[in-house]
């Protein structure tokens with residue numbers, strides 16, 4: 268009888284340990300993944316065309332082949348891994364706007380929903396991973412001195428309109444629509 272009790276206790280302990288490991292592995296999986304700028308282009312062609320002509324769209328090619336392999340260089344010159352584990356190069360849309368696997372869905376990026384209640388639509392999109400870039404998101408990730416051998420002083424107000432035309436700041440000024 269005592270043997271059976273010990274066996275049961277061991278079994279419970281083993282199940283507990285295995286489930287902890289599985290949960291830890293699940294937690295390591297990123298919630299949102301990168302989908303690539305072509306997924307945004309179909310709905311945001313003006314931003315795509317403008318971005319394509321900027322240094323952000325050529326940031327990876329600016330590195331020499333051996334530098335592309337170095338983590339200390341590539342981080343700010345690429346966007347990240349896609350769900351298929353292929354590398355998304357350059358400073359693509361999602362480097363600034365967050366990985367788009369969820370928010371790119373037409374149910375979230377819906378003209379009707381943004382028109383009906385912009386704040387609510389924006390909340391749903393940011394909950395799904397969308398980032399509205401700010402001076403802080405730019406300077407904490409990339410436009411900073413540490414690690415950047417070509418650092419140039421970064422003036423957010425002067426620079427933000429250069430990545431692609433920005434119709435109105437988000438959230439828009441109250442008098443604008």
Ligand code: HEC
Pocket residue numbers: 302303304306307308309310311360361364366367370371372373376377378381397398399437
């Ligand atoms: C199915 C079409 C569609 C796709 C795909 C899509 N979007 Fe959108 N997106 C919209 C619509 C519609 C809005 C609502 C505002 C508007 O009408 O432009 C929006 C809003 C946004 C906003 C907020 C705009 C604001 O008014 O503040 C950002 C930023 C954005 N999209 C970025 C992206 C990025 C980056 C991708 C690719 C990962 C993407 N979108 C993919 C249609 C789309």
Ligand code: HEC
Pocket residue numbers: 329330334339340341342343344408409410411412413414415416417418419420
């Ligand atoms: C912290 C982010 C960051 C890291 C790390 C980084 N870079 Fe950059 N790099 C930038 C930014 C941002 C620019 C654009 C210039 C600027 O505004 O500072 C840039 C520009 C460049 C350019 C283009 C210069 C020009 O003006 O045309 C080259 C070449 C370059 N980086 C090489 C490297 C190499 C080599 C490494 C690794 C030793 C590296 N970068 C690491 C952020 C970074």
Ligand code: HEC
Pocket residue numbers: 304307308311314315316318323358359360361362363364399400401427430431432433434435436437438
């Ligand atoms: C280097 C960073 C950066 C990249 C790359 C970038 N954006 Fe943006 N995007 C911004 C900033 C900054 C804003 C303005 C945020 C605000 O409202 O103040 C913005 C705003 C937007 C908006 C809101 C619409 C508007 O006109 O106000 C959309 C839509 C958008 N981006 C789509 C895209 C798409 C699609 C791409 C890729 C083709 C892209 N962005 C690439 C930084 C970036």
